[in-house]
Each structure stands twice: as structure tokens, then as C-alpha cells.
């Protein structure tokens with residue numbers, strides 16, 4: 001008989017305008033990998049933040065090891081051996097790994113009247129933990145010098161250092177390459193073997209299939225049910241998660257070869273720290289072609305997109321659109337000459353957060369018909385346009401077209417930008433991480449929209465950290481490593497594993 005380690009009883013938590021968790025009851029068994037699945041905004045992070053003491057629910061009770069507990073801070077959770085790795089890591093970049101791990105829990109050594117922080121002892125404990133679980137790190141490295149996958153290991157070590165027995169992972173694989181994901185899943189299995197309990201929040205059904213024992217599905221704040229993973233197919237899980245049947249088959253017709261739309265020659269870009277981010281990159285994209293840049297985050301891919309859109313200057317090289325040089329044009333001139341852009345940081349570059357959804361959806365064209373006639377803004381046209389896009393792209397918000405954008409969930413803000421940029425009907429569309437953080441239903445929808453644009457003969461530059469997305473959409477794949485394109489080939493000629501290898505800089 002499985003032993004219950006955590007019980008959530010009738011948990012309810014509301015935020016303004018939304019019930020994030022609606023009367024949820026769950027039991028988690030000691031020593032299992034328990035997955036939590038649901039669309040964006042389903043309430044997964046909120047529920048686990050409650051278990052980690054970061055939010056207090058309006059209603060409901062929590063039992064840990066059979067005892068009712070009161071969690072009013074993450075300290076309380078830590079004391080109950082609960083740990084959490086958040087979606088966005090919480091590390092101090094100019095501290096070493098050891099300093100980060102002990103932060104807030106510094107080991108003080110006393111000898112006679114003296115006392116000091118015993119970093120050496122801490123380093124040894126970290127080395128031992130790292131050996132035990134295969135979490136390779138060098139405790140003296142600084143966070144700013146190590147890749148994201150290693151930072152994640154630091155977060156895991158931080159939990160283990162505090163003797164966590166119940167480990168919560170909030171979408172841990174979204175920042176990793178396929179090889180790194182495999183490795184992380186193996187570590188989770190190792191943790192389970194040593195008796196730990198793991199709660200894994202993820203969108204990725206394959207991962208759940210691979211490691212989880214049971215899976216709870218949330219839909220708009222409510223618990224749909226808890227399922228035995230071995231007895232549930234990924235298609236069933238996906239349907240339960242969105243509350244309807246979804247059709248995963250994406251139709252991708254053969255590419256029709258057209259004229260060259262975008263060409264870059266020897267493009268070189270330095271970032272704001274003076275580091276060469278893009279190094280001599282030459283690319284071509286034709287009508288009806290999706291060229292995807294694959295790479296591990298931070299290898300220069302976003303700078304390529306920024307430079308083509310006009311947000312960063314080239315120090316060398318040139319950019320041509322339909323044979324016309326645009327290297328020196330302003331952002332606005334580039335939009336007018338036919339470039340759509342979905343930037344990586346949508347809150348900073350993509351939307352004006354304090355304006356309504358309808359204004360944001362028309363922000364690049366408000367000075368043109370039908371939004372302006374003889375210089376007068378046509379309010380009805382804004383609303384009509386907004387309502388059409390809300391419907392077509394399933395943009396969910398509290399008050400429809402009038403919703404203030406800031407109050408929308410990140411996933412729905414993202415859908416709004418994608419809708420607006422596609423509707424511009426530009427000849428070149430640049431999509432940087434168009435589906436980041438979205439759930440399978442929304443991802444599927446955006447993929448269809450992108451392929452429709454390709455069918456219409458648009459040239460598409462896709463920058464994505466999701467290899468599955470690259471493999472599903474690209475006609476051509478260019479792999480970037482440290483600012484250089486180290487491999488370009490037709491997507492059909494490359495396997496996912498090969499691309500993963502190139503992403504790590506392996507060229508053999």
C-alpha cells in the first residue's frame with residue numbers, strides 16, 4: 001500500500017478576476033514521480049507555490065506526513081523537507097555555486113570565541129551530494145560563468161543541501177537541449193530510487209510517459225482527475241488537458257521554391273556588453289520557406305533576429321529584403337517594407353502593457369485604414385479587428401477587447417502578439433520563440449498559423465530553443481553555436497539527435 005506523504009484538501013486560491021485553484025484535493029505518495037499537467041494558466045504553479053509556502057490559500061488544508069501544517073513562508077516548507085525549483089531560477093549571478101547553495105542557511109563554525117562561515121565544509125558537502133546523484137558541478141564556479149543546465153543542477157543541489165525529501169520541479173525541461181533533458185530525467189529517476197518524492201510540472205506529455213508514475217490534470221483551476229500514467233496514452237492526456245479532442249497531425253506540404261526574400265551577408269553584431277554575439281552570418285530565406293535557427297539559448301540567435309528587425313546595429317555585413325538593402329533603415333521603415341517581428345521579450349518589445357488588448361492588436365497599423373480615416377481613429381474598427389483575432393487565435397482575457405494587457409496571462413499576451421504580427425501579412429516574418437510557455441493546444445494552433453503563412457509564400461525566420469518545434473516546422477535548419485552558423489541543411493536530412501549534437505558545438 002502506497003504511503004501518502006502530501007495531502008492537499010479542498011485548496012482554493014483566487015487572484016483578481018480568476019480562481020487559480022478551485023477546490024483541489026490531491027494525495028501524493030512517498031517515493032513516486034507525480035506529474036502535474038495543464039494548459040497555461042491552469043493553476044499548476046499556483047498550487048505548487050501554495051505547497052511551498054509562497055501563497056496562502058483562501059480555503060483548504062495541507063497535510064504533510066499525516067499532520068496538518070501551516071505554511072506561511074518557504075522557510076516553513078523547507079523545514080518540512082519540501083524544496084522547489086522555480087520556472088525562473090533564483091540564483092545570484094556573481095556568487096559562486098557554493099555561496100548560492102548556502103545562501104540563507106550559512107554553516108557557521110565556532111571555535112572558542114571565534115565564529116565564521118564554513119564555506120570549505122559546505123563545498124565538501126556539495127561535492128558529496130553532487131557525486132551521489134550525478135549532478136556534476138564545480139562548487140567554486142560563479143553562476144554567471146556556467147550554462148543554464150548547470151544552473152539548474154545548482155538549484156537541485158540547493159534543495160538536497162537543505163535535506164529536501166519532496167522535490168517540486170516547475171517546468172524544468174523548457175530550458176534544456178534534448179540530451180540535457182534525458183540527463184535530467186535520469187537524475188529524477190535516481191532521486192526516486194533513493195526514496196525522494198518528486199512533483200514534476202510539465203507541458204511535455206512524452207516526459208510524463210517516460211518517468212512519471214501518476215499524473216494530475218488541471219483545467220482552468222479545477223482538477224480533472226488523477227491518472228495512472230502507464231494506462232493513459234499521451235493523446236488521452238492531451239484531450240483531458242484541453243477539455244476536448246485535439247488533432248495533432250499537422251499537414252505540411254512540400255515546399256514550393258520561390259524567390260529570395262531575405263539575404264544577410266557576413267552579418268556581425270556586438271551585444272551591449274561589447275561581446276561579439278553574431279559572427280559573420282550569411283543566410284538566405286526564400287518565399288514559402290521556413291528557416292529555423294536552432295541553438296542553445298544565448299548563442300546569438302536572438303541578436304540575429306533583433307538585427308534583422310532593426311533593434312540592433314551591424315558592425316559588419318549587410319541585410320537585403322527583396323534585393324533592396326535595408327541595413328541602415330529604421331525599425332519603422334523595416335516594418336513598412338514588409339517585416340513582422342515577434343520578439344523574445346514580449347513584455348518589453350512587443351506590447352504596451354497599460355493599453356487595451358484592442359489597441360495592442362492594432363498598434364502597428366493604427367494610422368492606416370480601416371483604423372484611421374482622414375486622420376480620425378475609428379473605434380469600431382479597432383473593436384471589430386480585435387474581436388476577430390480573439391476568436392481566431394483563442395486569446396483569453398477577463399474583459400475581451402477592452403482588457404488591459406498587463407492583466408492578461410503571459411501565454412495569452414503571446415497569442416496576441418502572434419495574431420497581430422501574422423495579420424500584418426508581411427513578406428518576411430520573424431518568430432522568436434513563438435510558443436514559449438504555451439500549452440500543447442495553443443502551440444498546435446500557432447504552428448498551424450505559421451504553416452498557413454508559409455503556404456501563402458511568406459519567408460519565415462524561426463528562432464526556437466524547442467527542438468521539437470524546429471523539427472516540426474523547418475524546411476531548412478541553421479544551427480548556431482557561439483555566434484556562428486556551424487551547420488545549415490535541409491531539415492529532412494537532419495535528425496533531432498544530430499541537431500542536438502551540433503547545438504552543443506560538436507561538428508563531427
Ligand SMILES: Nc1ncnc2c1ncn2[C@@H]1O[C@H](COP(=O)(O)OP(=O)(O)O)[C@@H](O)[C@H]1O
Pocket residue numbers: 015016018019020038039040041042043044045046047408409410
Ligand atoms: N501573482 C498573480 N497575480 C494575479 N494573477 C495570477 C498570479 N499568479 C497567477 N495568476 C493567475 O492565476 C492563474 C493560474 O496561473 P498559474 O498557476 O501560473 O498557471 P500555470 O502554472 O498552470 O500556467 C492564471 O490565470 C494566472 O494569470
Ligand SMILES: [Mg+2]
Pocket residue numbers: 044045046087
Ligand atoms: Mg506555471
